Amino acid sequence: HVDAHSLLSPLRFVNIAHRGGSGYAPEHTIFAYEIGEQLNSDYIEIDLQMTKDGHLVAMHDSDVSRTTNGVGKVKDYTLEELKQLDAGSWFYDKHPHYFQAEFIGATVPTLEEIFNTFGQHANYYIETKTPEMYPDMVHTLIETLESYGFTDPVLPDGKIIIQSFSKDSLLEIHKLAPDIPLIQLLKLDKKAKLSKNELDKIKTYATGIGINYKALTKNMVHDILQAGLLIHPYTVNDKKDMERLLNWGVDGMFTDYPDRLNEVINNK
Numbered sequence: 001h002v003d004a005h006s007l008l009s010p011l012r013f014v015n016i017a018h019r020g021g022s023g024y025a026p027e028h029t030i031f032a033y034e035i036g037e038q039l040n041s042d043y044i045e046i047d048l049q050m051t052k053d054g055h056l057v058a059m060h061d062s063d064v065s066r067t068t069n070g071v072g073k074v075k076d077y078t079l080e081e082l083k084q085l086d087a088g089s090w091f092y093d094k095h096p097h098y099f100q101a102e103f104i105g106a107t108v109p110t111l112e113e114i115f116n117t118f119g120q121h122a123n124y125y126i127e128t129k130t131p132e133m134y135p136d137m138v139h140t141l142i143e144t145l146e147s148y149g150f151t152d153p154v155l156p157d158g159k160i161i162i163q164s165f166s167k168d169s170l171l172e173i174h175k176l177a178p179d180i181p182l183i184q185l186l187k188l189d190k191k192a193k194l195s196k197n198e199l200d201k202i203k204t205y206a207t208g209i210g211i212n213y214k215a216l217t218k219n220m221v222h223d224i225l226q227a228g229l230l231i232h233p234y235t236v237n238d239k240k241d242m243e244r245l246l247n248w249g250v251d252g253m254f255t256d257y258p259d260r261l262n263e264v265i266n267n268k
């Protein structure tokens with residue numbers, strides 16, 4: 001029932017800006033998301049954590065120390081406290097070449113701020129991170145999506161995707177909001193296998209699979225597509241890897257460099 005132009009169509013390839021255009025700006029800041037959009041990605045990818053006072057914020061780690069000048073767990077900060085932290089300066093050590101003075105003092109955005117900034121036109125690929133730490137995360141996420149009209153059935157298919165490594169979290173979402181497309185994230189060891197039975201089970205609640213690309217083989221891609229699931233490998237930053245995966249028929253990729261992925265797609 002999915003039409004060919006839909007973001008979820010197996011005929012459509014999607015470019016997912018991993019943590020924003022996080023190769024060029026500090027991950028999960030408005031700067032990174034803006035760059036992702038400027039580089040013509042299809043999705044802003046957002047990892048969610050939750051503050052002590054129940055606000056959903058974008059951060060990959062449950063601890064603030066890697067990507068801010070603070071220490072400790074997100075869940076021990078109120079939003080007001082978290083907002084005092086500098087989430088931009090650390091990027092200088094990672095990528096001095098791409099560092100810009102305006103990154104200094106960048107703040108950790110809330111999910112609402114992201115929606116307010118990028119509005120209804122952007123597409124969002126949202127991950128519930130360590131949901132076992134945050135009993136209210138799913139409920140708050142669904143409420144927030146509803147209040148922005150993002151669960152409205154007239155919206156394009158796939159405008160919002162929710163992804164998680166946690167099957168329980170996805171099942172909880174599926175119960176509350178059965179129309180939201182879900183991606184089961186997997187982190188497989190090299191040489192691990194995915195059985196037909198496992199894929200069929202995933203298919204009962206998810207639209208597709210997000211998987212670490214290094215463990216992926218051509219046969220696995222075939223089996224996943226055969227099971228009627230989408231496949232979005234993460235996190236692919238090298239053009240040779242992008243080309244190989246594209247030839248295997250994957251439906252999209254997570255990348256820190258959406259421009260590289262577009263170059264590979266357009267040279268095909």
Ligand code: G3P
Binds near residue numbers: 018047060163
């Ligand atoms: O969500 C896909 C990919 O981002 C999973 O890995 O650790 O970057 O969230 P991670």
Ligand code: CA
Binds near residue numbers: 046047127
């Ligand atoms: Ca993620």
